[in-house]
Amino acid sequence: MPGKSVNTKTEQRVRDLEKRVRGLKRELAGREPELESLTHQVQLAYAILDNVPSFATVKDSEGRYLLVNKEAQRIIGKSSAEIIGRTPFELYSEAIARKIHEDDLTVLRKGVTLTTEENLPDEAGRQYFTTKVPLFDEAGKTKGLIGLAVDISELKRAQEMLARREAHLSAIFNNAAAGMAVGTPEGKHIRVNSRMLTMFGYEDEGEFLKLSILDLSHPDFRKEYSGVLERLSNREINFYKTEKVFLRRDGGTFWGEIYLSPIPVSPDEEELFLTMIVDIGERKRAEKALRESEERFRKLAEMLPESILETDIGGRITFANRSAINQLGFTRQELANGLKITDFFASEDVEAATRNITDIMRGENVGLKQFTIRRVDGSTFPALVHATAILERDIPVGLRGFFIDITERFQLEEERRRSSNLEAVGLLAGGIAHDFNNILASIVGYVNMAQIAGEKGEELNSFLDSAESVAMRAKNLTQQLLTFAKGGVPVKAVVSLPQLIGNSAGISLIGSNVRGEFNIDDDLWPAEIDEGQISQVLNNLIINAKQAMPDGGVIRIAAKNLIVKKSSALLPLKKGRYLKISVEDSGTGIPKEQRNKIFEPYFTTKTEGSGLGLTTSYSIIRKHDGFIDVESEPGQGATFHLYLPAAVDKSVPPPEEIEEKTYASGRVLLMDDERDLVKAITGILEFFGSDVEHARDGREALAKYKSGIRSGRPFDVVVMDLTIPGGMGGRETIGKLLEIDPQAKVIVSSGYSEDAVMADYRDYGFSYAITKPYGYKELMEAISMVLLGRG
Known part of the structure; x- marks a missing residue:
């Protein structure tokens, strides 16, 4: 039967398999020690591979992974189970997989070892150096390959940085404005830049490299170069720098500044030297021109009659021409030892001179100044001084100036003043004689009339009162003369100017066809003055203004506060607070040629008056440390300005109570x-x-x-x-x-x-x-x- 036949065959097959299994068990039992050893070796190999920091894999002939270590698993991003049996196309991107596959085929087909650089798919996108080795079977046929990949990312970055640095250095070397060359201790050049070739007139670099630095130096300058490289090699010196003449290829010469220094190298490398040369021909020519120019101007300075000095930033004299040395009395040796500019100002001028120097260093133009200069022997002389700052890159580094001895000018001016004073004294004597004779004649006349009245038994008081009044006129004239002669020391008190101005104007204008207009600041500072003397000045000015307008008119009187920040030729006052009083008329004005004479004694253009009014006023104001000036144009009137120091920190005392006068005796x-x-x-x-x-x-x-x-x-x-x-x-x-x-x-x-x-x-x-x-x-x-x- 068919079913029975099949069962019989199956049973026989099972018995055969069981028989083979029993045979295998007997065989394995016999090889158990060998298998244990092999297992141990495999485990050891796996352990080694897993602990290697490199990417390690084994593939079959079709490119499938048979083995991957832990580093490979980390880089690929998958476990061993997910990787084994797969190809790169199943694990990587198309581009990476194709590159790996092509390299694998080369190893498998040609049976050769392959090294390459490749990117593996880690998160950082790092670079690896990979070695792939073929695996052969017993017949010599490739059956797979082993791959090892080492991370070279840091090495690649270092190489790239080194390459960039080398490129930068090469660019600097090749494009430097100075000629540059690298040479050996023997002086032979192994590298040169284009600027060096151009400087020496060479087109062929090879021709230039055959020459040493000695060959390029002028014969007159070769000796000093001897032994320099040896001293640099022995570190006796860190660098060598000098100026010398070099030879061009065409036989011409040029001045150059050479700089030599060793190039740092590792101990096992040949020592090298860097040579830099700068063409300084233009600078040498400029220095020569500057020296010649300085020499010309120095000779010119020595010839000048003016005394010329230069100082450094600290005020130490660095140059003095012959005139200055002769004027001040020091020697050139003393100058070399160090002299300060301020040592040559008189003690009373040192502070002002120091301020002047500070202002100049700040960039101010202070112009000509007059100082008293002190010689080495202690004698002094007046001088006009002018100086400016010496600048380097707009920074002051010293002072340059001159001074002129004006002793002779002072003597001439003093002589002119004496002549002028003699003329003034002549006018004064005539005026005094005229005025006093008139006064004495009046007094004698009144005394005679009193005598006559006494003989007749008539009243004498009126004649005696008149004689006393005339005598008081003599007193006033005497006071004016004393004020003119030496100023009459003011007896000062703190005074309110508005009241003084009002009183003076009221008295001077009473009964006239001239009225006064006042413009006085409400916050006018008080003044510390001699009230009587300043009242006399105001009376003189107001009366002059009134007399300048015989047909009547308006006198404008103004007073205001003024702060003088700096003395000037137009306003020669010390720095400080002042009161400015102006008296303006609309009369005929003062001709230009007369303006310089109006303050001279007895000068007058009027038919009445002594001519001492403005002279006295000028002297009074000067004794008050003030100033008086006039502005006038013919036909446009005149304005007199008074400047008086203010008593800013003082107040006007309250008026005294008026009591009935009683005369005490004793x-x-x-x-x-x-x-x-x-x-x-x-x-x-x-x-x-x-x-x-x-x-x-x-x-x-x-x-x-x-x-x-x-x-x-x-x-x-x-x-x-x-x-x-x-x-x-x-x-x-x-x-x-x-x-x-x-x-x-x-x-x-x-x-x-x-x-x-x-x-x-x-x-x-x-x-x-x-x-x-x-x-x-x-x-x-x-x-x-x-x-x-x-x-």
């Missing part, structure tokens, strides 16, 4: 050598109830003062003349008198108001001061104030 010691004056003053004092004794000079006054104390009849007040010709005057007496009686009350009197004692009498110990000539009211008021404790 025991008075009168010291004066003028007999007629003593007689008159004694009569006045006795008339008002005083007991008077007279002393001719200080010695007699001191003796009488002591006697009065001893006798119990001390003097209540002493009136003493400041100056006693041939005897002890008030200036010498006051100190000794105060030693006797520190509480002594002493009034000083003088007709010479210019004296400092009259202006600052309290500083000298006096209680009060009155100016001769004085009337009885002025005298009695002074005595009363002192006796009543108000002096």
Whole structure:
């Protein structure tokens, strides 16, 4: 039966298989040690491959993966189970897989080892150096391949960086403005840039490389090059730099600056040297031209009569021409040892000169300045000085200037002033004689009329009052003359100018056809002035303005605050705060040729007046440390400007209460050598109830003062003349008198108001001061104030 036959065959097949299995078991049992060894070797191989940091794989002849280590699994991004049995096309991108497949075919078909660089699909896209080795069977036929890939990404980056750096260095070398060459310790060149070839006139690099640096040097300069490379090799010097003459290919020469230095290399490399040469021919020519120019100008400077100096930034003199050396009296050796420019200014000018130098260094143009220069021997002379800053790249590095001795000019100006003063004195003498003769004639006339009236038994007072009034005119003239001659020291007090200006204008314009217009700042600073003297100045200016407008008109008077920041020729005032007073008229004006004469004594274009008004005003303002100036054009009137220092930190004292005047009396010691004056003053004092004794000079006054104390009849007040010709005057007496009686009350009197004692009498110990000539009211008021404790 068919079914039975099939079963029989199946059973037989099973028995055969069982028999073979038993045979295999017996065979395996016999080879068990060998299999264990082989298993161990395979496990060891796997362990080695898995711990190798390289990409390791084994493929069959169809390019399928048979084995992959852990690094390969990491790079591919899959496990061993996912990789084994697959081709690169199933694991990588098309481009990478094709490249791998083509390399695999080359190894499998040709049976050769292949090395290549390739990208494997890791996340960083790194580069690998791959080695593929063929596997052969027993017949020598390729049956697969082994692949090992090493990560060379860092190496490639380092190589690329090195290549870029080499390219940069090569570009710098080839495009440098200086000629550059690389040479050996023997002086042979192995590399040269194009600038070096051009500089020496060579087109063929090979021809140039046959030459050493000695061959390229001028014979006169070869000796100094001897041993330089050896010294550089031995590190005796770090570099070598000098200027020398070189030879061009055509036989020409040029000046060059050469720089030699060793090139750092590893110990096993041959030592090399870098040579750099710069053509300095233009610079040499410029230096020569500069030296020649400096020499020309130095010779010119030595020839000039002006004294020329140069300093460094610290003020040390670096150059002085012959004139400066002769003028200042130092030697060239002393100059070389170091001299400071400020050492040659007089002590009173050092501060101003230092400020001047600072301003110049800041770039200011200070112009010509006058200073007193001090020689080495201590003598001085006046000089005009001008200087500018020495600049390098717009930075000040020193000072250059000149000074001119103007002693001769001063002497000429002084001579002209003397001549002018003699002329002025002549005018003054004539004016004084004229005015005083008129005054004396008037006084004599009134005295004669009083005598006649007395003989007739008529009233005398009117004639005597007139004589006194004329005598006061003589006093005013004397004060004007003293102010003109030496200024009359101002007795200063803090004054409100608006009130003073208003009072002066009111008095000067009363009864005239001229009116005043005022423009005075509300916040006008107070002034510390002699009220009487400044009132006199204002009266002079306002009266002059009034007289310039005989047909009437308006005088405009303005006053404002002014800050002077810098002195100038047009406004020669010290830096500070000032008050500016302007008096403007609309008269005929002052011709240009007369403007420089209006302040001269007795110069006048008017039919009335003495011609001392503006002269006196000029002197008063100058004594107040101020300035007076005039602006005028013919037919357009004139404007006088007064500048007075302001008393910014002081205030105007409140007005004193007016009390009814009473004349006190007491025991008075009168010291004066003028007999007629003593007689008159004694009569006045006795008339008002005083007991008077007279002393001719200080010695007699001191003796009488002591006697009065001893006798119990001390003097209540002493009136003493400041100056006693041939005897002890008030200036010498006051100190000794105060030693006797520190509480002594002493009034000083003088007709010479210019004296400092009259202006600052309290500083000298006096209680009060009155100016001769004085009337009885002025005298009695002074005595009363002192006796009543108000002096």
